Amino acid sequence: MAAPADLHTLAGAHTLLQQGLGELTHGRGLTIDLGGCGEIGANGAAALLSLQHTAGERQLRFELHGLSPAQLDELRHLPAPQMHGEGFEHELSLYLYLGSIAEEVGEQCVDFLSLMADTVYWSAQRLLQRGPWRRGQFVREAIAIGNEGLPIIAVVSLLVGLVTAFQAADQLRQFGASIFIANLVGLGVLREMGPLITAILIAGRSGSAMAAELGTMAVEEEIDALRVMGIDPVPYLVVPKAFATVVGVPALTMLANLFGVLGGFVIAVGYLDLAPDAFFAQLGGALAPWDLLTGMIKSVLFAAVIVSVGCHFGLRLRGGAEDVGRAATNAVVASLFLIILVDGVYVTIETIV
Amino acid sequence: MSDEALIEATDVVVEFGEHRVLNGLTLTIHAGEVVCLIGGSGSGKTTCLRAMLGLVQPASGTITVLGVDLARADEAAREQVARQMGMLFQHSALLGGLTTEENVALPLTQCGDLCPEMIRSLARTRLAQVGLGDAVTNYPRELSGGMQKRAALARAVVHEPRLLFCDEPSSGLDPATVVAIDELMLQLRDDIGAALVVVTHHPASVKRIADRVVLLRQGRVAADGSVEAVRALGDPWIDGFFSEDTAPPARGRSVAEALGLVPATQQVA
Numbered sequence: 001m002a003a004p005a006d007l008h009t010l011a012g013a014h015t016l017l018q019q020g021l022g023e024l025t026h027g028r029g030l031t032i033d034l035g036g037c038g039e040i041g042a043n044g045a046a047a048l049l050s051l052q053h054t055a056g057e058r059q060l061r062f063e064l065h066g067l068s069p070a071q072l073d074e075l076r077h078l079p080a081p082q083m084h085g086e087g088f089e090h091e092l093s094l095y096l097y098l099g100s101i102a103e104e105v106g107e108q109c110v111d112f113l114s115l116m117a118d119t120v121y122w123s124a125q126r127l128l129q130r131g132p133w134r135r136g137q138f139v140r141e142a143i144a145i146g147n148e149g150l151p152i153i154a155v156v157s158l159l160v161g162l163v164t165a166f167q168a169a170d171q172l173r174q175f176g177a178s179i180f181i182a183n184l185v186g187l188g189v190l191r192e193m194g195p196l197i198t199a200i201l202i203a204g205r206s207g208s209a210m211a212a213e214l215g216t217m218a219v220e221e222e223i224d225a226l227r228v229m230g231i232d233p234v235p236y237l238v239v240p241k242a243f244a245t246v247v248g249v250p251a252l253t254m255l256a257n258l259f260g261v262l263g264g265f266v267i268a269v270g271y272l273d274l275a276p277d278a279f280f281a282q283l284g285g286a287l288a289p290w291d292l293l294t295g296m297i298k299s300v301l302f303a304a305v306i307v308s309v310g311c312h313f314g315l316r317l318r319g320g321a322e323d324v325g326r327a328a329t330n331a332v333v334a335s336l337f338l339i340i341l342v343d344g345v346y347v348t349i350e351t352i353v
Numbered sequence: 354m355s356d357e358a359l360i361e362a363t364d365v366v367v368e369f370g371e372h373r374v375l376n377g378l379t380l381t382i383h384a385g386e387v388v389c390l391i392g393g394s395g396s397g398k399t400t401c402l403r404a405m406l407g408l409v410q411p412a413s414g415t416i417t418v419l420g421v422d423l424a425r426a427d428e429a430a431r432e433q434v435a436r437q438m439g440m441l442f443q444h445s446a447l448l449g450g451l452t453t454e455e456n457v458a459l460p461l462t463q464c465g466d467l468c469p470e471m472i473r474s475l476a477r478t479r480l481a482q483v484g485l486g487d488a489v490t491n492y493p494r495e496l497s498g499g500m501q502k503r504a505a506l507a508r509a510v511v512h513e514p515r516l517l518f519c520d521e522p523s524s525g526l527d528p529a530t531v532v533a534i535d536e537l538m539l540q541l542r543d544d545i546g547a548a549l550v551v552v553t554h555h556p557a558s559v560k561r562i563a564d565r566v567v568l569l570r571q572g573r574v575a576a577d578g579s580v581e582a583v584r585a586l587g588d589p590w591i592d593g594f595f596s597e598d599t600a601p602p603a604r605g606r607s608v609a610e611a612l613g614l615v616p617a618t619q620q621v622a
Contacts, residue, residue, distance in 0.1 A: 067614065
């Protein structure tokens with residue numbers, strides 16, 4: 001053969017020789033005569049190395065005969081791959097695997113808490129000092145969060161209000177307690193559904209966008225460029241996003257509350273035949289200022305979670321373009337988990353206290 | 354060029370997980386000189402730059418930049434050093450949300466005592482110097498690769514650093530633009546008197562700009578000297594690098610060695 005053998009021919013020959021090696025007993029060996037061959041090629045070299053490796057494992061001789069000077073020169077210029085160790089024989093034990101996961105989770109937690117502390121510190125600095133900061137960026141981020149979130153939050157909150165009221169309507173009517181639909185929708189939306197729906201939607205839209213934006217900047221070395229210029233990425237990039245989210249999410253929560261209650265009102269009037277005045281009178285009696293305030297406190301906590309998680313996964317990113325998508329997905333999953341966790345902890349503390 | 358040492362790296366070891374990238378690197382960079390770092394892929398060139406910039410922390414060894422030990426310095430001292438360094442990144446790393454002028458002005462905003470008008474004037478002057486006087490309001494995405502490199506170079510030198518690092522300034526550029534970038538780097542070096550540390554794979558660039566060539570191999574310095582001196586060493590990799598038309602021989606062990614056809618050779622240190 002003047003040219004290297006094609007992959008299929010080579011694979012066939014390799015399989016036959018491997019089978020032959022398998023049948024040989026200790027002390028015997030394989031001799032390949034390359035005298036009739038021309039170029040060996042990278043694939044040919046790989047096949048020879050593989051056979052040599054198998055022969056070595058079985059303690060068999062392996063010899064090459066009839067090599068021309070050109071073939072030898074070709075093999076001298078081909079870098080040899082690693083035939084031992086990782087990728088061939090290395091199997092990760094369960095303990096090492098669990099240990100590596102624990103190490104990764106530990107590092108993530110330390111990084112996350114460190115970023116939160118940095119963000120709080122720099123946010124306080126920006127609020128207390130009169131130094132220049134990126135007000136324009138804050139406004140742009142806040143408008144982006146509001147513009148992106150407003151229509152979807154309005155529609156979803158209205159639907160949730162409608163569905164919640166619908167589900168309860170027949171039950172309440174059976175007991176002649178239709179009027180209490182106002183209590184159910186009002187308390188449910190203001191204390192729980194409004195903040196939660198807003199946070200989930202903003203985590204999906206803006207949280208993932210933050211992770212993708214900062215992740216892309218990290219991949220493109222823009223974050224490193226900032227550090228080289230003596231600019232800390234936290235006050236420069238994260239703080240405007242933190243301010244925008246902490247202002248934007250509670251504002252959108254108010255909107256979600258409004259549309260959620262509107263959904264309940266539609267069912268109360270349209271399905272349960274309640275008078276609008278009666279609905280609002282009942283709603284006013286059922287709600288206390290604390291119900292609104294507790295929802296707002298939750299929304300601020302959720303906003304802090306969204307911005308911290310989104311920025312954490314973005315700034316931490318190492319790798320290439322495909323990792324940007326993974327960072328955005330991870331940011332959403334982690335945000336949703338933490339939002340539910342924070343909600344649960346908050347409600348527990350509120351109930352106990 | 355003077356004998357003043359701006360960077361002194363001693364026995365630097367940098368590891369990523371179990372992979373040791375810099376393995377006892379010792380290197381000194383003097384004021385005003387142009388040092389080209391060459392070596393095969395994975396030899397530690399970019400990591401060496403990043404360690405000198407303080408972007409990666411060595412596992413052991415010391416790096417003293419402008420008299421400050423980066424590992425032991427406090428935040429204020431490190432910031433002081435950062436203000437005297439400039440970096441041209443391989444992919445320019447211009448901030449996509451800022452215009453060319455805003456990008457170039459960014460290092461000046463950290464100087465503190467410059468008024469916005471002065472910052473604007475300095476940024477525009479540097480942009481004009483690199484031939485981008487008409488592109489001040491353009492965003493990076495609106496510029497070609499060569500223009501982005503020029504803008505990034507303007508950003509790297511606008512605050513007149515004493516140390517300028519360039520990571521593969523010629524990558525992805527046509528030969529004419531490579532020459533233009535090289536000349537621009539030398540012009541700016543002469544203008545601000547900075548020492549240049551350049552990672553490059555272009556032999557023509559090395560011949561054009563280097564006062565000193567440092568060959569890195571397996572994370573340590575394998576050769577160090579003028580272009581003529583390192584070429585005279587007879588190292589096969591260096592010969593292959595400078596001959597331009599022949600590929601450097603295989604790094605590490607060859608297949609012939611692995612198959613036992615030739616005796617294992619010792620790498621030139």
